[in-house]
Amino acid sequence: MSPRYTGSQEIAYVVIFGDKQGLRFTSDRNGIPGTMRNPSWSPDGKRMVYHKNFDGELGLTPAFSLNPEFELVSAHGEMLAYSPNGEQLAFTDDDRNLVLMNSDGTGIHKVLDGGGKVIVSPTWSPDGRYIAFAIGGFFQRPVAPAQLALIRPDGSGLRMLTEGKASSGFASWSPDGKRLVYRVMGDGQQGLRILTLDDGKVATLTNEYDTFPVWSPRGDRIAFCSFRDGDYDIYTIRPDGSDVRKLTNSHGNDAHPLWSPDGNWIVFSSSRKGFKDEAMLNEWGPQPYGDLYLMRADGSNVRQLTDNQFEEATGAWRPERGRHRTSSGRSASVQAENDRSE
Numbered sequence: 001m002s003p004r005y006t007g008s009q010e011i012a013y014v015v016i017f018g019d020k021q022g023l024r025f026t027s028d029r030n031g032i033p034g035t036m037r038n039p040s041w042s043p044d045g046k047r048m049v050y051h052k053n054f055d056g057e058l059g060l061t062p063a064f065s066l067n068p069e070f071e072l073v074s075a076h077g078e079m080l081a082y083s084p085n086g087e088q089l090a091f092t093d094d095d096r097n098l099v100l101m102n103s104d105g106t107g108i109h110k111v112l113d114g115g116g117k118v119i120v121s122p123t124w125s126p127d128g129r130y131i132a133f134a135i136g137g138f139f140q141r142p143v144a145p146a147q148l149a150l151i152r153p154d155g156s157g158l159r160m161l162t163e164g165k166a167s168s169g170f171a172s173w174s175p176d177g178k179r180l181v182y183r184v185m186g187d188g189q190q191g192l193r194i195l196t197l198d199d200g201k202v203a204t205l206t207n208e209y210d211t212f213p214v215w216s217p218r219g220d221r222i223a224f225c226s227f228r229d230g231d232y233d234i235y236t237i238r239p240d241g242s243d244v245r246k247l248t249n250s251h252g253n254d255a256h257p258l259w260s261p262d263g264n265w266i267v268f269s270s271s272r273k274g275f276k277d278e279a280m281l282n283e284w285g286p287q288p289y290g291d292l293y294l295m296r297a298d299g300s301n302v303r304q305l306t307d308n309q310f311e312e313a314t315g316a317w318r319p320e321r322g323r324h325r326t327s328s329g330r331s332a333s334v335q336a337e338n339d340r341s342e
Contacts, residue, residue: 002038006045007328014039014050023048058093059105067305070294079121080316083128088153089316090122090131098122098133100153103318111155118146121170121314126177128153132161134169134182143167143186148195161195168193169211174239175219182238183211183224192224205241212256215239217262223247225255225268228320234268236297247299252289259297261319267294267305269313276309 003013010027014036022033039050063072077091077099086103093099098112098119112119114135122133131153136146148161148168161180162168166187171180179335180195192205192213205213209227216222221236229246232253237244248254252271257267271289290311295302306312 004039004041004045004048012045012048014040037258057277058101058108059097063306065305066307067303068296070305072292072305075316076079079314081121081123082316082318083124083153084126084319085128086318086320090124090133090153092119092122093153096120098131098151111153112158123172125173128156132171132173132180134171136169138167138169141234145186148180148182161197171195172213172215172222174215175217179193179239181205181213181215181222183213185211192222192237204240205237210235214257214259216259216263217261221297223257223259225257234266234299245299247295254293256313256315258315258317260317264297265294266297267292267315267317269293269311269315273307287322 001014001016003011006012006025007220010025010029012023012025015024016037020033021035022031023036024031026199026322035052036050037052039048041048058076061074061076063074065072066341074090075091075172077093079087080091082089082103089101089103091099093110096118097110098114099108099110101108111131117135118138119133119135120138122131124131129152130150132148132150134146134148137144138146144167145165146169147163148171149157150161151157155266164187166189167185168182171182173180178197180197182195184191184193190209191207192210193206195201196203196284206220210224211226214225222239223234223236225232226235231321232255233246233250234248234254234257235244235246247266248268248270250270251273252274254268254270254271254272257266258268269290270293273291275289290313291307292305292312292315293302294305
């Protein structure tokens, strides 16, 4: 990419994929190996300025919020989940292992090695005793098998909850801790299911192309995103499968819903503002669209929280005394004063 004449018989360019990444020339001149993005050449073709990506360390970093009522914190990690007391975060690292850290970004340690399998979407039980997650062949086409599992925060008591050839994932606990709602895909199945932990029985909630379900802290509704109308939008449904409500209807995709701890708000990621100015992208993403938005539980009072070149999603809202705070993987977290969010 980014070819540039450096002379009448020579063109310089950058290779961004494979094992020969770096600056190259069409002549016999040796290039410079390494990761380079968005090169811009000097007028005489003798110098180049470029962007180099650094992975950085796991942890939390303050981020800019469009709304002064909310504090955003960027998290290096994906699919975040705060413990019920707000003191710890569970997430997956770059190697898709299950990791815990304190809410201030310290004390980072691995709870479970995926062993070559992908771990996604950890979620704490309401009493904080267990973390549910999914493990298997995520992000593959055709769909590969994946299963739900439980583990204690100290890494003990690993227990598989599902089996079979379908991909089960993105679970969310009921407020009483007795059930999990999750997405199933593949092996002739799709939609949302509810698993009762005591007896292992599974009930069908939907059979549409639905995913990322999250149970309201009040227990009365489940938010999810669905492709049933031709693009992704946010919906809610009662746990008995009745009263489906569509909350968003934008020109872009709306996904990754997240309830506030009081059940009054839903944070979600949306591409409704379209692609952003060209961003430096590496082979793992992130994508140049998708900002965080906030809305009431009925879809009203929509507020934009972020506006930048990167995809922001899979958030976590931190419960804490007097304030609420959320974090999102590879993006931002949100914090609001109680009197302003009610």
